[in-house]
Amino acid sequence: MKRHVALNVNGEEYEIEMEPNRLLLYALRDDIGLTGTKEGCSIGVCGACSVIVGGRLVSSCLTLAVACRGKEITTIEGLARDGRLHPLQQAFLEYGGFQCGICTPGQIIAAKALLDSNPHPTEEEIKEWMSGNLCRCTGYYKIFESIMAVVQGKVRVEDQRAREHREARIQSLGVYKSES
């Protein structure tokens, strides 16, 4: 029987009518429209569907949405704030920690969960933790480097609004003005 479930995702409340068998993965992707969380293996192995629920990293493909009521849910869409990428996002960009990108939201969310609880993990701790997130493109070297870059404070988060300024400047270069 359908019921109303309120989910708090990335700080926003969503009231969704769902069957109790609705998986968190599908609630996020199909009911809320946050498609950054991906489905890879459907059995909790690959980590593409990783999200943080109540401070814990979980597989949303094996989690009932109804069991997440009242808990803070963080997905990849919740990381960038005020035009700034999360340092991990910035690091993955700069250090090439992705190729096809399908596992990337899960990798970044997993890395965030690690650094939230352990801001200075050892190399071994990173490898052990991240081994739950499969990637078929990178061989993991650049994912590892990206995370290490954040751990070592090498990443400067750029204000993405600078981009808008540049575009605005281009827009004001002339021709449209003379036409009007």
Added chain:
Amino acid sequence: MVKFEYFEPNSLEEACALLKEHGEDARLIAGGTALIIMMRQRLLNPRVVISLADIPDFDFIRFDAKDGLRIGAGARHRDIELAPVVQEHYPLLYETFRKVAQPRIRNMGTIGGNLVQGDPLTDPGASLIALDAKITLRNAGGHRVIPVENFFVDYYQTDLQPGEILTEIHVPPSLPGLAWAHIKFLPRSQEDFATVGVALTMRLNGDRCQDIRLAFNSVAPIIMRAKRAEEILRRQKVDDDRVGKMAEVASTEVDPMDDNRGSAEYKRELVRVLVRRAVKQALERSATGKQGAKQASAPA
């Protein structure tokens, strides 16, 4: 996945009552890591799912020097791994739980859920057997306590009776200086189920083995204790010859099957090798841990 009615009882009594009411149609859910997979694959199609998430204090981890360690069935693998009392008093459990799957699954899966699933490939059961742990099973009428080693009946079958809920795991007081080893042999990816899992505890008195418990996962339809093998070493001097013999007996006692991780024959071979390595590790640990060595040599 089949549609189901979903209950979230607030007490064990209520959960037991629901279980009694719905009988075979009902399934309990805790971490969900195993149940959801089976439901998604339509191997299980329960009409009723009873969540244990709202039962208060169902995930406790408590230690008392006299009583030992008590773990609520709802405790997650990750919490057991990180519990200071586990790390301090039960290094074997710490070593075992930190190797289960990966942190994300350890964050989800509960110890109770793991045991009732009866999956012979999983790690915790063997170490709990090696530590002579017991479990409490409750139903609407009362409860019973049985050793973990008697709980596993057959492939994915346990002694859990209809209407019962596994509520608690009890590990006896830790013996200081207990020699122990845990080997999870992963020949493919480090991110895999064990091809062979070995858990060993030994009480030593000098070079003699006062008592021993040897358990395996992934080498039989059940997580099993190798009692015949233990007898080779129990109350005997620990030397290469006897350890070799014990390993040999253990390799005949297990009942592995061919799968993607190796042939039955190979797994037997590994049991021979890994039992010897486990004893070696346990002895080394016992010799290097000063206090452990001292206590172990004290009269039992």
Added chain:
Amino acid sequence: MAKAQEFSVVGQRVVRVEGYDKVTGEARYVADVRLPGMLFGKILRSPFPHARILNIDTSKAEKVRGVKAVVTAEDTVKRPWGAFFADQYPLSVGKVRYIGEEVAAVAAIDPDTAEEALDLIEVEYEELPAVFDAEQAMQEGAPLIHDNKPRNTAMTIDVERGDIQKAFTESDLTVEDTFESIPQWHCAIETIGSVAEYAPSGKYTIYMNTQTLFMARYRIAAALGVRETDVRVIQSAVGGGFGGKSCDDNNAMVAAILARKTGKPVKTINSREDEFLAGSRPRVNMKISVKMGFKKDGKIRAKQLRIIADNGAYSGKAPAITGVAALRHDTCYKYSDVKTQAYLVYTNKIPTGAFRGFGNPSAEWAVEQAIDQAAHELGIDPAEIARVNAAEPGYVSPHGNRVTSCELRQCIDRVEKMMEWKKKRAEKKPRIGLGLACTVHVSGKRHFGDYDGGSATIKINEDGKALILCGEGEVGQGAATAMCQIAAEELGIPMEDVEISQADTDLTTFCLGAFGSRVTYVGGNAVKDAATKAKQQILAMASEMLEARADDLVIEHGKVYVRGAEAKAVTVADVARARLFRRGGSPIVASGSFDADSVLPDETRYGNESGAYNFACQAAEVGVDTETGQVKVLKYVAASDCGTVINPIGAEGQVEGSVAQGLGYALIEGLRMEEGRPINPNFSDYRVPSMRDMPDLAHAFARSYEPTGPFGAKGLGELGMDPTAAVISNAIFDAVGVRVKTLPITPEKVLQALKEKVK
């Protein structure tokens, strides 16, 4: 030789053009596509490896609430299709030939309903005898899988160059052995999927995660019995391809058939199990017998191969793959006398197909071990035997492949250095060993008719930004970024002023797509050609504006000026606007194309398959646990000759990812098959390497310049995966003196080999 330093954008570590979307979760993959009224398709698959379909009753399934259509072969034109041989149907016609084959499909309002309906489709089968082993399938009297293919043989290759008998007679040492490889699944984290729409006008629009849009369009049109332009393929973001998404499967066809029948958009996304059973076509497994003759100094004198390749039930790319396995390696070293016989054989299993390396990893798994064996028997350092035989610029293989740039020796040198090869060999420790192997790969391959070209269009927008319209597509390998760099370099504008379109068969011109390590080389050359032509238009206009000869103008950082008079400059944006906003104005737009200077192999397979050849050498140091057989890779090194490195971040990533897949192939991957059924087709039982499994890796790129490549670049994508399995096996042999001759090298096999050695 031009150097990377001469370039301003090429050779820079640039951030991926689609990177922002990928790290924020905004990138739109096919599973993320939602269209109004969209239905969900599910496919009923054959439970039998070989059976006649006597009857299909869909009536019960059709009655399920929410089911909008059930389709079978009766809803199709029953016309076979295939990359090289048209032998498969979108939905089984009369017979099924492997477990997983598409028999019927359902479109419903949600995936659960579709699945429920699948259970209600009643299919009556008559089971037929099946055959699962390629060698058995070739025998007289084996069950016949396709009526028109006697002895189940899809294709035979029999080529001899020189005088093989004489060459063996003249050899000082002959080594001979047989090696078997396995099917390896791509295991892209994203499965194959499609969203198909059908307009009453007769046009299909299909969003799909394909690597090869135009080839997909061609095959889909053939399967549906329509013209190519009746099908529009739009590439979504692609979550990993590796050859598996080059449209040799039926996912998109089924989505299109359902869309036509329902008149609604239909989404079909493979489950992980679908993907293992009938999705991406796994690597062609081969049994390769190799016999090689050597002179005392290690020079190769003769090589003979006999290959039996397992096609599976239908031919995708396996015919071309078998050809590569048979002949390609003869371009790696200097060969004179070679003979190769290869048989591609049907079996009742999932069709095999393209996977990074395309026949090379299987062949090199055999040949590079034979060479290593010879090195040991001749007492020559394996690095040395590679060096004395290595191809060099100007080498023409016995089959006509013409090597232009080649820095294989440099690769061997760099591998030796990175591995501390000589020092470690001198201080050999028990149970630790070193192994090495080399490879050659192509930069595009002339095999789809006499064309190995590409095309692109560049338009300069009135704000000065260039937009590349190109149909090669981005599958995660970084092609889009490399193309933008090439365009920026040629146009003289900053990287951030270049964009690239989504690949779309209606909007971009014909491209073969991402396979054969061709996109940077072929597509890059096409983009460069378009940029050159656009630049001419910029210069012509700027010459009017600056009142200077076009020849005297320079474009740099988006500004056009007279050489030596930088102060008086106009921006590319100024030029674009000036050209457009005037009487009779026109936008700056140019189309470029490139067709490699290669030669389509003739019926004897003599030709020159590619415009440029890429080379690599890799080495490993391994430790072997002789009690359990477990192999640990202690260090891995890879040196690659891919010409100019366009984007080091991307190039390093290609090598790193290739090595990971190569190590998976060597040591971990593989699925047990019983009677044609993969046992446990999931990520729990089919393991791919995880972060913890990766060894210490060092890599290097040779200083190299390919004269026919864009800014000196050639292919790289597959190079890193080709030799890896042989490298590992050679290192194990060095460590403990045994060779495991079937993949993967499991500890169990190592242990078994060690026991046999003792006997």
